[in-house]
Amino acid sequence: MEIAGVQAAVGVLSSKWSVAILAELSGGTRRFNELLRRIDGISRRMLAATLRRLEEAGLITRRVYAAVPARVEYDLSPAGSALFAALTPLSGWALQHRPEAA
Amino acid sequence: MEIAGVQAAVGVLSSKWSVAILAELSGGTRRFNELLRRIDGISRRMLAATLRRLEEAGLITRRVYAAVPARVEYDLSPAGSALFAALTPLSGWALQHRPEAA
Numbered sequence: 001m002e003i004a005g006v007q008a009a010v011g012v013l014s015s016k017w018s019v020a021i022l023a024e025l026s027g028g029t030r031r032f033n034e035l036l037r038r039i040d041g042i043s044r045r046m047l048a049a050t051l052r053r054l055e056e057a058g059l060i061t062r063r064v065y066a067a068v069p070a071r072v073e074y075d076l077s078p079a080g081s082a083l084f085a086a087l088t089p090l091s092g093w094a095l096q097h098r099p100e101a102a
Numbered sequence: 103m104e105i106a107g108v109q110a111a112v113g114v115l116s117s118k119w120s121v122a123i124l125a126e127l128s129g130g131t132r133r134f135n136e137l138l139r140r141i142d143g144i145s146r147r148m149l150a151a152t153l154r155r156l157e158e159a160g161l162i163t164r165r166v167y168a169a170v171p172a173r174v175e176y177d178l179s180p181a182g183s184a185l186f187a188a189l190t191p192l193s194g195w196a197l198q199h200r201p202e203a204a
Contacts, residue, residue: 001125001128001186001189001190001193002193002194002196002197003121003122003125003193004196005192005193005195005196005197005200006115006121006189006192006193006196007118007121007122008196008200009192009195009196010112010115010116010121010192011116013108013112013116014112014113014115014116016109019105019108019109019112020105020109023103023105026103058199078199079195079199082195082198082199083192083195083199084103085191086191086192086194086195087103087108087192088103088191089187089188089189089190089191090107090108090111090112090185090188090189090192091103091104091105091107091108092104092188093107093111093181093184093185093188094104094106094107094108094110094111095104095107096181096184097160097180097181097184097185098107098110
């Protein structure tokens with residue numbers, strides 16, 4: 001078990017909205033306002049901050065189209081897709097063992 | 103994808119030493135001082151606090167033997183073992199994609 005690596009992955013995922021954003025982008029390319037509409041309860045500020053953090057971690061890509069107003073699209077990077085896939089067993093675990101302290 | 107459940111699991115794992123303690127207990131029953139010796143850099147206070155948190159989350163069990171001094175043994179619970187197993191893909195991911203921000 002690559003403990004430091006797992007801790008690094010958990011670290012990136014631990015900000016409240018990371019998993020929800022990765023899940024939403026696993027459904028395909030999304031624009032900022034689409035993400036804002038589709039993720040219940042997230043604020044514009046939190047969405048922008050978490051997207052920046054996921055981008056810095058190399059888990060999502062951001063494409064800016066030179067249009068007025070500028071068009072910005074987000075996608076999972078290959079590393080982001082692989083991380084999302086690696087979360088599937090955690091989802092199965094959560095369904096069965098949801099920790100009392102959650 | 104059970105997003106809330108994955109976030110709950112990530113939440114429990116996000117305290118710095120959780121993954122290291124689960125990994126150590128995946129090797130079998132351990133006493134407090136064994137854990138203290140085997141986990142590099144952890145303080146007595148952090149070990150006690152993280153063990154309490156993992157116990158509250160139902161991921162580890164604690165057995166106290168009526169001896170003088172009291173003997174206390176820790177083990178993974180079934181839910182803890184299942185969670186540790188669910189982390190294996192994350193370990194594989196980390197080896198391949200270690201997030202730059204880690």
